Amino acid sequence: MTDIRYLAPQTLDEAVGAFAAAQGAARILAGGTDLLVQMRNGVARPGTIIDIKKIAELTSIEETADGGFRIGAAVSGAVLAEHPRFGTVWPGVLEAINLIGSTQVQGRASPGGNLCHGSPAADSVPAMVAAGAVLTIQGPNGRRTLPVEQFPVGPGRNSLAPGEILVSFSLPARPKGSGDAYLRMIPRTEMDIAVVGVGVSLTLENGVCTAARVGLGAVAPTVKLVADAATALVGTKLDDAALEAAAAACRAACKPIDDKRGTIEYRIKVSGVLLKRTVAIAAERAGRA
């Protein structure tokens, strides 16, 4: 049996140092709900595992001075669900994160892991994209920030440079009249992988949509920010024509594949259906009468 080195640094600097020093032979361990499965299947054979759960910044949830949230990349779904305020401000992001795996998996699985794993079907990512989350990333060359939608570059691939570690997600403050939601299509009711996932965040003023963002998952090599769908919604009262235009934008943004989880035709159709349903939930949360 191959030996594996396990490190659990207390500081981010130590973690970055060890990660960079391993020169690609190391893997970051947050919840481990993807990594350990990959190791068991023989897909991943890391020489070193760097557990980031001992680092305070990676496992804390903070309400920032401007009214936003900063969520450590290794915070588990269950811990986030127990936060007294997060779920009331960002119910869509929370429901997306809480769809990862089973109840047991929720005790470990994190939004950071979900994003870094790089699945186009990752449930939390479309919701984070819709929320306008900004990532904090730290590496050998220091810190940088990046809009979440720019993070994935292909299935299983992301824009982290060698030695870089995802630190946290920053979510902006919410104007009054805002709401978000995430819906996914799965054949079962749980324990499944999204065939299509849609995240929507929007703001209403007197019934008119003043801001919107739409994230679309499982229909392309990466999760997409669908700007055209948002454009179709902004300035409208979310009437049927606006919804249909936004749905059409989602369908147009799809570049899906036929695979064991769904067909191209099916995914395209369903992206439009889910867009309309997700907007309805987000609008209700935003306080639409």
Added chain:
Amino acid sequence: MNAIDNKWIGQRTIRPDGVDKVTGRAGYAADNTMPGMIWGHVLRSPHAHAVIRGINTAKAEALPGVKAVVTAQDIVNFPLDKSVMLGIQDMRWMCRNVMAREKALFHGQPVAAVAAISEEIAAAACALIEVDYEVLPHVIEIEDAIKPDAPILHDFLKFEGKSSNIAGTMVNKVGDIEAGFAQADLVIERSYDTRPVHQGYIEPHACTVSCTADGKVTIWSSSQGQFMVRAMTSLLTGIPQSNIRAIPAEIGGGFGAKTIIYLEPVAVMLSKKSGRPVKMVMSRDEVFRATGPAPGMKATVKIGMKKDGTIVAGHGVFYLQAGGLPGSPLRGPVGCSFAPYNIANVLSEGFDVVSNRPKVAAYRAPGAPLGAFAVETVIDELCEKLGLDPLEVRIKNHARPGDKAVYGATFGSITFVETTEAMLNHPHYKAPLDKAPAPHIRRGRGVASGFWYNAGGESSAQVNITEDGNVTVTTGHPDVGGSRASTANVTAELLGIDHSRISVLIGDTASIGFSNLTGGSRVTFASAMVVTQSTEKVIGQLKERAARIWKIDPEAVDWDNGEARPAGANAGKFPPLTLKELAAKANEMGGPIGAGIQLNTVGADPGFATHIVDVEVDTQLGIVRVIRYTACQDAGRSLHPSYVEGQIQGGVVQGIGWALSEEFLYDKTGKMDNASFLDYRMPVCSDLPMIEAVALEIPNPKHPQGVRGVGEAGILPGLAAIANAVHDAVGKRFSSLPLSPPKVLAVLDA
């Protein structure tokens, strides 16, 4: 015995295996370890179809830590030209299924195996085995396998004089179907296809085998029959049955697929060669790629009906997937599909088709759900077009006691009509259903019925009175459906003692007489029969002992409420003797008290089921959800009602998975693409409503408690009932399973 006021029979007593299972102490096969034990690992074919030109194991054998390597050379060869049967299994196919010989016939078929001091070394050694393959074109689907230019799996298989992938046929016939169709007011013919499905037991196959220097073999394994394990291992290794002791582990589900073996003969040969105990445990991936499944089907069914609902003729043509080796369960669809009905003219034909998939194994009423799907949907469409109630039509045509079934038997005291009438009168059937609760939601209701043979067969039991006056009962078949709990209830009832004083155990092949495997809905029926007879013998012994103590005639002793009593005033006046008192005096009064019975049980009447289901269809997403389900079977007598309900509910849920979401998917290279529970979609709890199980109790007159087998019939109607309900909801007929969302949406949008 059939009185409803029985004290123990019919009670929901605490299951004997319950505490061990919920505390994690139950001894499953994979839990077993032994001193000096090593690990076996199987090298599996990476090709769907290939000639094996040679296998070089030298590098694997040279790897430090490797103790033994086996290939097909170590397994007994059964030549292709001569059938050797064990029950329904042909050893020609079994020997090749446990280890490929001339050819690899499916991706994942075992090609060699290694035993080493760790799992990792055994796996690493497998990777060092060099197999010289000549890769051949492969074929997966039935329609491709029966094309004239299809790749042929077995040159020796001939159909109509030519090499073919059709490995066998079966025909049941009664009357003249052409004459029958001529009498019909409406004839409907439809074609169907379904995908293979896996039995999906939670526990992967596992065994530990110890082969000692004097040639004695002990096997601990998970199976549906320790005697099957012994017999099949004996045939495949050449070791006599008397030298093999098969010990049944607690079983984590089988559903039919553990009525054959995969690992045991391989582990025996690894243990024999290495001189060490060998443990083998399959991964889920191996379970999906190389065990089970149930076959997929292509079928055409034509049925003729008169305006009054009389079915005048039925013709079914069923092609089943056997997998890489022959032997699909043709008697399921061929014999069962039309059996619920008294139809004057039936022709039912089956074709066994080999293709490059794992060899199929039994799955709950093998093959029969497929035939029921086709026939019961055609009947539904006939009823719809003739404006008839589908349950009334089933009742009108029901097979009666004394009718001759299309498969040849004459029915005994069957109760199909009672089962169906119970559903016709059930509140569910009359309950209003809001068919359009939201713009994109449609609801519908469907019904269907089904038939399964059920079985009796060989069983043994030993009932012993312990020295302290309690009871042990030993039977010979693994308990998958509550046979221990049920037989404990029977024994307590007969002896008139508290249930807690009885322990029920499953014996190994050396400690209990031959017992056929757990399958065919037979075990509760047969166990109760042999346990009843054994217990009655014990009661006879107890009365004899009391008579000897009282110095009266044994005929003058009654056994009542756990005590021997003088039968009446003439017998004499003696205080009763309890079981404990008699046990304490056992040795001075003639020796230990106990009795065993070995029987080939008969009198198992067939099982019938009728189901009602409500579904909800999301017409924008194509998702079908089951929102209400009621399933009826006649249990004859529910020895332990929770287990009867559990069997019915389990069958229903497996039918729902079959209908809606389960299927094997293959990539272009003939490799299964969804070999995990994530992508092989069995229903999860949140997908299901509570399944209402309605168990009738119309006693089987040929059984001491009136038991009828209930294990299998519950899976039969679901496929058709759901398809019929979806039709009721959306107005479209579906002929291809599963009703996966992309498939449903494509039909809705067409």
